[in-house]
Amino acid sequence: MEDLFSADGRATELVDQAITLVMAYAPKVVLAIITLIVGMWLINRFVRLLDSKLGKKDPTLNTFLCGLLSAVLKILLLISVASMVGIATTSFIAIIGAAGLAIGLALQGSLGNFAGGVLILIFKPFKVGDVIEAQGYLGSVVEISILYTIVNTFDNRRIIIPNGDLSNSSLTNLSAYPTRRCDISFGIGYGDDIDKAKATIKRLIEEDERALKDPEPMVVVGGLGDSSVNLTVRAWTKSADLWPFYWDMQERVKKAFDAEGISIPFPQRDVHMYKAD
Numbered sequence: 001m002e003d004l005f006s007a008d009g010r011a012t013e014l015v016d017q018a019i020t021l022v023m024a025y026a027p028k029v030v031l032a033i034i035t036l037i038v039g040m041w042l043i044n045r046f047v048r049l050l051d052s053k054l055g056k057k058d059p060t061l062n063t064f065l066c067g068l069l070s071a072v073l074k075i076l077l078l079i080s081v082a083s084m085v086g087i088a089t090t091s092f093i094a095i096i097g098a099a100g101l102a103i104g105l106a107l108q109g110s111l112g113n114f115a116g117g118v119l120i121l122i123f124k125p126f127k128v129g130d131v132i133e134a135q136g137y138l139g140s141v142v143e144i145s146i147l148y149t150i151v152n153t154f155d156n157r158r159i160i161i162p163n164g165d166l167s168n169s170s171l172t173n174l175s176a177y178p179t180r181r182c183d184i185s186f187g188i189g190y191g192d193d194i195d196k197a198k199a200t201i202k203r204l205i206e207e208d209e210r211a212l213k214d215p216e217p218m219v220v221v222g223g224l225g226d227s228s229v230n231l232t233v234r235a236w237t238k239s240a241d242l243w244p245f246y247w248d249m250q251e252r253v254k255k256a257f258d259a260e261g262i263s264i265p266f267p268q269r270d271v272h273m274y275k276a277d
């Protein structure tokens with residue numbers, strides 16, 4: 001009988017302890033659940049609002065910022081909810097910090113690319129659609145991710161360049177300005193009429209609608225070579241028209257010089273043969 005009463009007493013004591021724990025922690029748990037639900041709803045609503053405001057300006061940067069902000073806010077919310085139910089967050093934060101340090105040491109290269117991607121997205125040295133020359137490649141930017149930038153070359157090759165390399169080295173953005181200067185050099189013979197050759201080139205430039213009137217095109221004597229008088233041509237075009245204009249001018253000037261009787265010197269070698277006595 002004593003054992004029975006003793007067992008009943010322990011059971012009653014356990015029940016009392018359980019009720020005490022429920023009464024002590026139930027409000028905290030309920031409040032934590034409510035905080036978690038409301039917090040998640042507010043974070044999602046805030047991120048969607050930010051996405052709608054910034055999405056049209058820069059979709060790539062907006063996607064990255066919204067994703068990063070959402071992750072940071074949710075982590076802070078979870079830490080706050082954990083502290084509400086009595087979980088010691090100090091050790092939890094220390095564990096996260098140690099894990100972050102270990103991951104950072106293991107992924108130094110990727111973190112460098114990540115930092116480079118952040119710099120590219122914020123300072124915008126180039127954007128999707130620009131033609132850039134970097135790391136020995138020339139092509140059009142088709143995608144800027146947080147780790148890599150994808151460039152399509154003009155011979156239809158896809159180049160994946162780490163953002164860390166792009167952000168820490170020089171690059172040339174050929175699409176930064178709406179207009180570019182086209183520099184071409186033509187050689188004529190020393191016996192040819194310089195003024196006639198210059199007038200012919202100027203006429204061809206004026207006939208081409210791709211050549212801009214302002215700044216005014218110029219044709220000057222750029223130098224006196226070993227076998228030719230070198231004429232330097234500088235004409236401004238829209239960036240998209242530069243190379244078509246350059247290639248067409250090469251052909252049109254050659255045909256015009258042939259029609260006008262203007263020679264284009266080329267290397268020649270005279271061989272003198274002596275008859276031995």
